[in-house]
Amino acid sequence: MRILLRPLHRWIWLDAARRGRKLLCFAETEADGGRHLVRAAEVTPDPLLRRLFLFHARDEQRHAELFRRRGAALLHALSAPPRSGYRADWLAPGERGLDDLRIEELEDGALLAFLHLSEKSAATDFASYRDVLQRDPPTRAVFEEVLRDEAYHMNYTLSQLVRVSAQRHRLLLWRARLSRLWKGYLRLAIALAGVIGGLILTILYFTLLVPFALLAKRVAWREPTGWLPVSSERNASLDRQY
Amino acid sequence: MKILGISAHYHDSAAALVIDGVPVAAVQEERLSRRKNDAAFPLLSIEWCLDHAGIEPEALDAVVFYERPMLKFDRILTCALRAFPRSWRAFPKAMKNSLGEKVWVRGVISSYLGVPARKVLFTEHHQSHAAAAFLTAPTRRAAILTTDGVGEWATLSIGLGARRPDGAASITLLREVRFPHSLGMLYSTFTAYLGFAVNEGEYKVMGLASYGRPTLVNEVRRLIRRTADGAFALELDYFEFHTTAQRSYSSRFIDLFGPPRSPYEPIDLQTAEGRRFADCAASVQLVLEDTLVEIARALRQETGLPDLCMGGGVALNGVANARILAESGFERLFVPPAPGDAGCALGAALYADRIHFDNPDREVPDHPFWGPAVDGSALAQLAHEDRQPCDELDDSELIERTADDLIAGRIVGWMDGALEFGPRALGHRSILAAPHTADMRDRLNRDIKYREEFRPFAPAVPIEAADRYFELPSGGARLARFMSGVFPVRPEWRTRLAAITHIDGTARLQTVERSMAPRLHALLESYGRRSGIPVLLNTSFNLAGEPIVNRAVEGYSTFRRSGIDVLVAGRTRVVKRASSAMQKEKIACSRSVAG
Secondary structure, eight states, X not given: OHHHHHHHHHHHTTSHHHHHHHHHHHHHHHHHHHHHHHHHHHHOSOHHHHHHXXXXXXXXXXXXXXXXXXXXXXXXXOSSOOOXXXXXXXXXXXXXXXXXXXXXXXXXXXXXXXXXXXXXXXXXXXXXXHHTOTTOHHHHHHHHHHHHHHHHHHHHHHHHHHHHTTTTHHHHHHHHHHHHHHHHHHHHHHHHHHHHHHHHHHHHHHHTTHHHHHHHHHHHHHOOOSOEEOOGGGGSOSSOOO | OEEEEEEOSSSSOEEEEEETTEEEEEEEHHHHHOXXXXXXOOHHHHHHHHHHHTOOGGGOSEEEESSOHHHHHHHHHHHHHHTTTGGGTHHHHHHXXXXXXXXXXXXXXXXXXXXXXXXXXXXXXXXXXXXXXXXXXXXXXXXXXXXXXXXXXXXXXXXXXXXXXXXXXXXXXXXXXXXXXXXXXXXXXXXXHTTOOTTTTHHHHHHHHTTSOOXXXXXXXXXXXXXXXXXXXXXXXXXXXXXXXXXXXXXXXHHHHOSOOOTTSOOOTTSHHHHHHHHHHHHHHHHHHHHHHHHHHHHHHHHOOSEEEEESGGGGOHHHHHHHHHHSSOSEEEOOSOOSHHHHHHHHHHHIIIIISOOOOOOOOSOOEEXXXXXXXXXXXXXXXXXXXXXXXXHHHHHHHHHHHHHTTOOEEEEOSEEESSSSOOSXXXXXXXXSOHHHHHHIIIIIIOOOTTSOOEEEEETTTHHHHBOOOTTHHHHGGGTOOOEEBOGGGTTTTTTTOOTTSEEOOEEEOTTTOHHHHHHHHHHHHHHSOOOEEEEESOOTTSOOOOSHHHHHHHHHHSSOOEEEETTEEEEOOOHHHHHHHHHHHHHHHHO
8 A cells, every 4th residue: 555655645745845834734733742742641640651751742842843844944945935735634644643632531541552553653654755755865854753753652652551451452452443443534524514514605605695795895885984882772781692 | 699701712712700799710721621722612611610619500690601692793794795705715614613603602501501591691792801801900980991803893992990889880881993993903914924823923023023123114004094083994905804714914915015924934133034024013013002002092081080991912912001001191001910802701700790780899809810729749749750859848948949949040830829810920820030141031942932032031020129120100010910011121230130121121020919929929039138139030831832831730741841940839849850860761761661
């Protein structure tokens, strides 16, 4: 699969502006992930996990900074300012999966299983991107540095999972896999629903709303600027929503 | 009577509980959820407020939402229609955003809390601001000025507040300026243009303004004209915030001011481009100040009252506040500790209590500490688990040891009592440091706050000593109570207060009264005995992109991840081990992982 996707990744990472924007996006995701890990450190009752999560959070912050610097450098080097174009996030997702995580509601074992799979998935993606970036050694170096940490993160999350849930770690990993699958489905469903909803509202906008738009414009032309008096009646009741 | 106030769904949601006319709890959702500027329905805050007071939702007499959702929806829909067909992209987003949860607030509150729908009330957004400003201020009669980006329709309101001898209170809003004509939106447009996040980066524009010269004032004045009646109107051709969701300024704006700054490019003030951005910030800041001063001056002449209460997000602009105090003719200016939308939760509850239910006015304690209290023993336990050096000391010894730390150049995370309500750290969740050298400012920016070098740090000073170090006009010490004004540092002290003196020689100081923050006051005095200057650098206890810490564990995690040397929570003091020891800890952790 990885080999099959390689030409696609090569295309995605070919354009310097898109490369820059994607790295800036990764920077935000890593920073968010770092904040989630801080929260995980704050809620876990396990002192060793707390220390590990804090170290992990620092790594994520460092990754965010690496991605941000390189992304900004790429955009800065462009002769013309980039237009905001298609980023291909679904095809080259970077690290994700922590965005809809409710840290406070998860036990340590479930969180570790989730983290392990997220790190593993990110490491696989980042390795693919590194491999297609031969023509951009500085960006490649960023991915290599991040990948070294990802390997450590994968290892520690798995070993800690085995420590805190010796009997159930396989079950927790399967649950986390299913949960990731379910969240992926939800993301897709929400995106699809958003597109359908947007389409319906756009159709309504150009059909149903036209006469109201004309009326609203007419009223707006006549509307005075400057001070408008506040009628005392308007605030007479707190029961109204309007 | 038990009244819960709620603000939510835009930015900075919060809950506040008023019992028998007096606030008993108020907290922003972000401090509990740990999501910066959390706008979600504030369930955690509500839960905490009710738990703190020991009551169940059924015991509430009313739940007051801080604005009228249908009126707001009316504005959003009307603006989309007026901008037809340019608003075709924004329209579906705006509708999905509004129709999801925001217009069904009564049902949402009723179902979350299990209270009957008839108990759910609504104040207007600017009524809530006005109430938060006036009903918390120690004044009998005052003019009121509220100004922000936008509420429902109003963007700026003026009115009067009065407490009558019979105990009744009244708030009368007289006039308003309506969307899209908005001082807040003007400032936010420049915030976006300068590459900062809207509703978050306005402080940065204010900080940056001091580095520039207002050379673009004439250009900014083309964006905003004064109307014949003394109000103002924006020239809408320069803006897009009212028509699209993509950006807030138009191509014409760019023609006038040049290309916008990329958020990812640092501002280099040595370059012409960097200076252009600073000049933009200085120019919009000056126009904002001039406009507010003129409106306030007219209000003073109209009402003849000596006191002004200000609310709304624009009231966080300390430079403008100081000019209003100095130039409008008002003798006292009251800005609450949470003048923004979070404070509306408290304002809405107080408005319902005093005006809707006609309860007699009661004095509101004049402090911002309405949130959860810190537990020093929780910090001690964390420190023991991590083998961090930790002491539990009595109060006086703790103050002396902390003063010793500060004089030795250590940076102290200081957690004391109940959490502040509002965006400022006023001595209960603060990072404190010696204020004397620019090196300290750079160290804080580099190792702790990770933020732009042009942003200033604030000082805290005992109120009795404030006048010695800062040029405070009459009423200035009061304005500085909640860090709401920016005033000059006296020239003779600027080199010895280099870490808190901004490039233009000013500082956004906090005057500390013993009765409001006794431990911080004692610490300032103790530090003053050692250094000769009872002033400390006081910045909010958080890292970039994170909310201010609340519990001991959050302070501890911030302490572990940053360059803070000492952490104090209650009577517990933790000192950070040397970096070599931290490195050993990381290696030990790695071994335990491998093992």
